[in-house]
Amino acid sequence: MSNQKVDFNLKEISPNIGAKNGGIISATDLVEIDLFLFIRIVKARGLHACAPNACHPYVELKIGKFKGITQYISGSLYPEWDQVFAFEKSRIQIQDTILEMKVKDKLVSHDELMMMGQIELAISDIPIRFPTDSALAPQWYGLRDEKGQMCRGELMLSCWIGTQVDEAFPEACHLDAPSLTLYNVNATRSTIYLMSRIWCLRVNLIQAQDMVLEDNNNIKDSQFFIQATLGNLTLRSKVVKNSDGNPKWNEDLLFVVAEPFDQRLDFSLEQVTSGSSSHKSLGTFVFLVKNADKRIDGSPVSTQFIDVKLNDKYVCKLNAKISLDGGYHIFDDDPQCSSDLNPTAKKLWSPRIGVFEMGILNATGLPAMKSMNRTDAYCVAKYGSKWVRTRTVVNSLTPKWNEQYSWDVYDPSTFITISVFDNCQLHEGDDNAAGTMDKIIGKVRICLSELNFGTIYSYSYPLVQLQPPGLKKMGEIQLAFKFCCPSMINICKLYTFPMLPKLHFVNTLSPTQCEVLRKQAVVVVSSHMSKAEPPLRREVVEYMLDFRERMWSLRRGRADLERINILLSGLVALCKKYDEIRCWKISILRLVICLFLFIVIFVPQYLVSTMFLCHIINVYWQYQKKAREVSHIDLQLSHAYTTSVDELEEEFDPIPSRLEECIIRNRYEQLRMGAGKYIAMIGQLASEGEKVQALLSWQDPIATILILILCLISGFVTFIVPFRITLSFVVLYMLSHPILPSPFPSFIENWEDVY
Known part of the structure; x- marks a missing residue:
């Protein structure tokens, strides 16, 4: 087990990158330079x-065992392709000296008639x-037949050897595996995605006025609610009773919309019938989102009176306020490790404080995700609204990407997420045909606040996945990155302001509303990314944004409990140290502390300054123990090692459960026993607090009277005796030798225990 734990550690590497070799800062300064053979097929005549x-x-390219095919142009002897192919030069064998283009x-099946001409370079x-x-x-190149004789036709092309910085690199078709035919070339290309700004659409439903129904006799006894639909999302207001003919809601319905605002909001006034089991529509109306008022602060919104109609017949007027609130930050990723904290409105953004640059180098030890020991890996990195996707390295368990990207940074307390996936959209006719879900390999997160400015970090991160069988290492990914910040003053200013925008405090959103908005934001982002070319698939977006529902599990419960224990470990250590001093285990330390306490008592003006000085010394001492490498997941703290297979099956079991009833009953009983221990601890703490309250609340009159008498005596003594003398007596009593005080509890503790 110890060897297995070592494999999950973060490892520092020394890649051959320009920045560490003293090179000039450029677009390849954090990656290793790779040479590619580019061939651009333009057209023929x-x-x-x-x-x-x-x-x-069509044109078929061939270098040794490597092969590429252009698109087919129908019914033309003057076809235009304008396609770029790239071959990694290091994979070209020495004996492969000729580039063939046929x-x-x-439509011709015979080999001799099929070829219309060829070129060899x-x-x-x-x-x-x-x-x-x-x-x-x-340039134009004349075509030749198989015998080398000139024939009819010419082909325009260009060939050169370049690097991954070449402008043709993102659009090139990379064919790194021998004898592999791709039917979806776009899915292999590197792409940058920019997410549109996400706004909060607030619909404040006030009331309905001048209601006219077919049956007005029962209008005052009816119950009504408003149903609002935006795309595939439907929200309902609370059900209210019409007491005065004008049902009132005074309720906010919150939606998430992305620019451009081409959506429509459909409203329906519903009447509850037959108790509350069914309802019928009384009227509808449509509101265009682009007509909503935009606001970036808590300014009031104009009230709108909208006619609700049913089959062009007037029903009522709805009084509502509809606004697009740009002062909020709508979280799409996990709020605990967010990559962006800016509000939606760009006018409210704080100035840029720096740039984060990252080179995605390569991966090693990836598992075979497909049949025939094949993996087609690509990376996705997300920070703020900018998503990047590397090219897909086909059929390789040790893919090399060597692609560099940069992001503007507005807050250092943010995280960047990098994930590795297996592309399942490439091969036609096998068990991973188009349309299947891309498979997850692993994820890495980097906290920018931990990085030293201008320092280049290069690490090999383990890709760890918690699966139902247990913890599994899915390989390693090597990254090089740096955080450049030109001004330290700008960063220090950020620490004086709240992390969230001002509107979050002026017009607060409840935790439930924030969670609902986040779920909507993930759906909006997923829909937006799926419309790009190549699309970023839904399973990729949801994994990057940690969209999985957080359900109860024993492993997560133990991990959270241990986190609390670590948080309180300082207080526990202080109590243990006090016990050691009180029991005279360390006599010299006891005398020093007594001397220090008496100095504080008789010279109190130095108390506060001494506390700050001690805090400075403690922080400096912690700096000596500071980790020299970037933090990574703590597998020991997460209990990923110690959890059992049964507990992991429980954690990955969806709702509703797919297991048998007896297994569910057994797990429910385990949950009751585990939760019972935590509840007993909470109950014991509550009982101690209730005992203290009972002493002062006359539940036991004798105990309360004795407490009052004790308070009277204590007040009289403290009035006569100087405070310093009283405090010195208390210190001497608390730090007295164990032989002197009685081993029995004090009478105040006796009261609490008896009660």
Whole structure:
């Protein structure tokens, strides 16, 4: 087990990156330089085909065992492809010296008639293009037949050797595996996603006026509520009784909307019938979100009177206030490790304090996620509204990405999340066909407040996953990153302001409302990302944002209890030290503390300054024990090692449960026993507090009278005897030798115990 724990540790690495070798700060300063062979196929002209009006020309590229195919262009002898292919130069074998490009017709089955011409280029003659050079101009190349003779047709292309900084790199089709045909090339490309700003749509329902119904006799005895629908989300107001003919709600319905505001809000006035089991619609109306008032503070919103109609017949007027509140920060990721704390309205954003740069280097030891020992891995990193996705390295358990990205930082108390996934959208006709869910490999989080400014960190992070069988290591990912901050004063200013925007304190949202808004925000973000090309799939977004429901589990309960014990460990240690001093285990320390207490009693003006000095010394002492590496998940604290398989099955069991009734009953009994221990501790603490209250609340008149007499005597003594003398006597009594005081409890403790 000890060896297994070592494998989960964070490891410092020394990659061959430009920043650590004294290179100039550039777009590749945090990654290792990789060379790629780029081929841009632009177009062709004058091709020869058996049936000119019924041909589908395409280009097939080949370097040794590596192969790539362009799109098929229907019915044209002058096709235009404008596609870029990239081959990692380090994977090209020494014997592979020729780059072959063949123009073929898809509709012809015979090999001789299928080929419309070919071009062969020596790889050694392909020029190297540096990042500062302009784009290489494409040229026309004449096609030749299989015998090397010139034939009809020309192909326009350009070939060069560049790095991952090349502008053609993101759009290139990367074919890193031999004899692999991709049917969805876009799913392999690196992409940057920018999430639109998310607003809080507040619908304040006030009342309905001038209600006209078919049956007005029972209008005062009816109950009504408002049903609001935005997209696939429907919210309901509370049910109110119409006492005066104008039902009143005075309730807020909160929605999450993203720019641009092209949504519509559908309202329906519902009447409860047959008690409260069913209801019917009395009228509807539609409100366009773009017509709502925008506000960035707690300013009042104009009241709107909206006509509610049913089949063009007037029903009532709804009095409501509808606004887009841009002063809130709508959390999409976990609030405990958020990547952004700015409000929605950009006018309220604090100035940028720095830039976080990260190089995603490579991964090692990834498990085989598909059949035939295959994994197609890609990374997704999220900070604020900017999401990045690396290219998919096909068929590799040790993928190398070497891609660098940067983010603007507005608050240091934020986290960046990096996850690794297996791309299951690439291969057609196997057990992982298109449409299946991408598989999760692991996740890493980095806290920016722990980083030293300008320092370059390079670590190999373990990818850990808690699964129903137990804790499993899914490989390691190597990252290099740094946090650059030009002004320390700007960061110090941030620590004097609250973390959340001002509107969170002026017009507070309840914890329930915040959780509801977060769930809506995750749905909005997932919908937005799914419309991009290539799309960022729903399971990826939800895993990055920790959208899984937090349900009870014994492992999580033990972990939280241990966190509380660690939090209170300082107080417990102080009590133990006091017991040691009181029992005269350390005589010299006892005398020093007595001397210190008497100095404080007789020279109290130095008390506060001494406390601050002791605190400074303690913080300096903690600095000596400060960890020199970035923090990572504490597997010991999370009880991921000690938990049993049965407890993990309980944690991953969904609601409603899929297990048998006897297993559920057994787990319920275990839950009762475990929760009973925690409740007993809480009950004991409550009992002690109730005993103290009972002494002063005349529940026991004799005990209360004795307490009053004791207070009277104590007040008289403290009035006559100087306070310093009294306090010195108390100190001497508390620190007296165990032989002197009685071993029995004091009479005040006896009262509490008896009661």
